[in-house]
Amino acid sequence: MAFKIESSLLDACALAILSRGDTYGYEITQQMKKAIIVSESTLYPVLRRLQKEKLCETYDEPYQGRNRRYYSITETGKAQLAEYKKQWIDYKTAIDTFLRDPETADQRPVGYEKDSAGAASQKTTEDAESSDKQTVGTADKQTAKTAENTHGEKEDGGGDHE
Numbered sequence: 001m002a003f004k005i006e007s008s009l010l011d012a013c014a015l016a017i018l019s020r021g022d023t024y025g026y027e028i029t030q031q032m033k034k035a036i037i038v039s040e041s042t043l044y045p046v047l048r049r050l051q052k053e054k055l056c057e058t059y060d061e062p063y064q065g066r067n068r069r070y071y072s073i074t075e076t077g078k079a080q081l082a083e084y085k086k087q088w089i090d091y092k093t094a095i096d097t098f099l100r101d102p103e104t105a106d107q108r109p110v111g112y113e114k115d116s117a118g119a120a121s122q123k124t125t126e127d128a129e130s131s132d133k134q135t136v137g138t139a140d141k142q143t144a145k146t147a148e149n150t151h152g153e154k155e156d157g158g159g160d161h162e
Contacts, residue, residue: 005036010046011055012084018056018073019081025069047071055080 010032017023017031025044032038050056055077060067073081 005038007046007049008084009088010038010042011050012081012088014043014046014050015055015073015077015081015084018071019078022070022072024071028071050077 013032013036014028017028023031025047026040028047029038029040029043032043047056051058051071053076054074056071056073058069058071060069062068
């Protein structure tokens with residue numbers, strides 16, 4: 001990967017892995033290597049920093065005659081991960097405005113709209129969820145209407161009559 005991975009992004013990745021369950025350092029490294037280039041010598045300082053900031057805790061378990069150190073995300077770590085996820089969406093969306101193909105440059109990801117001045121703005125999570133529910137509700141109504149029409153009922157000429 002040509003892009004340098006900053007420490008906060010490594011923190012976010014490690015916390016995301018830990019949010020799936022307790023695990024040990026080597027396994028965290030292996031999980032990260034599936035997506036980014038990272039070495040154990042890079043990861044262990046990250047894990048120590050997360051522990052120092054009370055975002056994760058450790059405990060030891062015996063494994064093949066020696067102790068293996070496991071890492072566990074804390075409640076504070078879960079809250080920080082949620083914040084990192086929000087920041088990642090904002091960051092990714094901003095960078096995508098430059099990297100997007102010119103043909104799709106005017107398209108916005110789900111949850112983003114243009115205001116009257118043409119600037120992109122993000123809907124709140126509640127707005128996006130509400131919009132998604134409305135869209136699903138409309139699709140469900142249309143599906144039900146189509147099902148009625150295929151079972152011999154007379155079509156009414158279109159449009160919802162609620």
